[in-house]
Amino acid sequence: MRRRLPSTAEALEILKSKRTRPAHRPPPPAGKALTGFVRELDARFGQGTNALTARWREVVGPDIARRTEPVKLVKGRGGAPSSLEIRVAGPSAAIVQHQAHEILARVNLFLGPDAVQKLRIVQGPLRRTEAAPASSPSRPRAVPLDAAEEARLAEGLAAAPEGKLKDALLALGRGVLRQRR
Secondary structure: OOOOOOHHHHHHHHHHHOOOOOOOOOOOOHHHHHHHHHHHHHHHHOOOOHHHHHOHHHHHHHHHHHEEEEEEEEOOOOOOEEEEEEEOOHHHHHEEEHHHHHHHHOOOOOOOOOOOOOOEEEEOOOOOOOOOOOOOOOOOOOOEEEEEEHHHHHHHHOOOOOOOHHHHHHHHHHHHHHHHE
């Protein structure tokens, strides 16, 4: 037997009298839900290499930071000592090896007492993600020659044919004249 559908007026009356399901509440934002968990993990395991990487230059000093970067911090299992792995640029590894005790002392000052007991040095190219600070020594900018010197140089090379050779000779001449200053 077929059931008769209610009319529009009857449907409105039914909807007014009956309670409908409440709307689903959206889930809380992931950041808010994970805040407590992240705090607990941070208290238990420490900040690790991310905090160390962000402040590496301040922790070890600009001289060592220019040659090294932290790679990973390995917590020891079963009472084994924790170790910090750092990447060192090329032949600087010998210098850094001699400064290992100083580096460990500075890292432990930052991360907490006895956070790291061993230093593992790995040679390899550094991955610089941040821009070099303005205070770091860089190659000085070449000062342009004055107009008289540039004219004398162009006059001396006037007989040379146009092309790569003439450009190279101009660059060489400018470099020589700058060194004489």
